[in-house]
Amino acid sequence: MDDDAVFRALADASRRLLLDRLHQRNGQTLVQLCEGLAMTRQAVAKHLAQLEHANLVSTRRQGREKLHFLNPVPINEIAERWIGKFERPHLAALSDLKQELERPDEGEPTG
Template identity: 55%
Template sequence: MHDVFRALADPIRRDLLDRLYKKDGQSLGQLCKSLSIRRQSVSQHLEILEEANLILTLKRGREKMHYLNPAPIQEISERWLKKYEKRRLQALQELKESLEDPKK
């Protein structure tokens, strides 16, 4: 999980994930378009995302295609976000019930 948080901490890597979310299965060249950093830097960012298991790669001929792997982000959601959301929703439910029935 540490690698996932480290990978997500960088805005360029988050941008790359957003690009793959919008259009999955892109080459390095496609992902470099409209980025203001060198191709080698993009490649290094993709390597970090791959090590964190946030992207998967497949070779297609001479190209390496990059695909989003949402599983680690889902794990973060389940472990870190949903448990806090549950408490907040329960508090809202209790407030709703108390407002609807002031005798409680």
Template identity: 50%
Template sequence: MTILSREYLVTYKASMDAIFKALNDPARRALLDSLRAKDGQSLMELEEQLDMTRFGVMKHLKVLEDANLIVPRKVGRFKYHYLNAMPLQEVIDRWVEPLLARSAARAMADLKQELEKPMSKKPDFVMQTFIRCTQDALWDALTKPEGMANYHFMANRIELEGNQLIYYTPDDNKMLVCTSIAETPKTRIESTFEPHWAGPDVPLAKSSFVYLIEPEGPQCKLTLEHYDIPEGQEGVTDGWARMMSGLKTWLETGEPANFGSAA
């Protein structure tokens, strides 16, 4: 049984209070609905959908950002906003999940600008979560294959070949190949994303993703950015949610957590 510290419980309560405050306004709920329908919108795009001033929209976005329900990403002169599902999933885990089978989608962008290699384009998808663990533990979990089966939602075997992580399904079929492009130790990982689950006869369509790690006291902020997701692969967002939720649970409890589908 995991015993939570008083400090953790105080932090958790403050996080829950911020979430419920953010949701207790129809304009903010409308903004979340809009980002759910189309992620990565600019302030101008969101402003056009609400009957209020730009300043009013900015105030609502700040409340949502403070609750970690949205993650901003600045590219050039523009700031884009992404829906972050992880805080809502934590609410489900606390009050709803005990009443349901463990199969709901889960989840997981901002590393300090001076610590991050900026991307020249905006991501298609952003997810962010906070994990109560050391920076070393999180880095090892993301880079060392021997522990990955403890939190991946489908792969039960992962092998490292050179700079490639190769994921295999329980029936020993290759499902995913991720090739490391660039790494800043304990801070940043940039990798390709090459799915194989459709079978050998389907042409491969690669994309890329970035992990950003930022230590914050006894916890780490982990941000995932996925770029150039091909048409037909939009479902990878659900896979990321399941994987990131398993990662958080495993690192915080030490118990394997494989949040696969309920099929």
């Protein structure tokens, strides 16, 4: 696995958005992935090519269409390597504390 390619691919917000969209509905065409985005079809195609290079997206031809599928394995491998070496219970406790502190109090007066 090329960690650098994965990190480069994940560094861009547009590529993360495409991964999120594939997570929501896997097996989309380029046209489907472009729907509702403020990007040209060519820009989306370039982002998908980088995601494919990083092995985060795989494709399959179905007739005249090219379907795109999320491959979560490289992300999991990074999580195992970079996050797994830290103590997960401690990180989970800190995350829970952060969420609790950021949650607005329900009994707090407004205004």
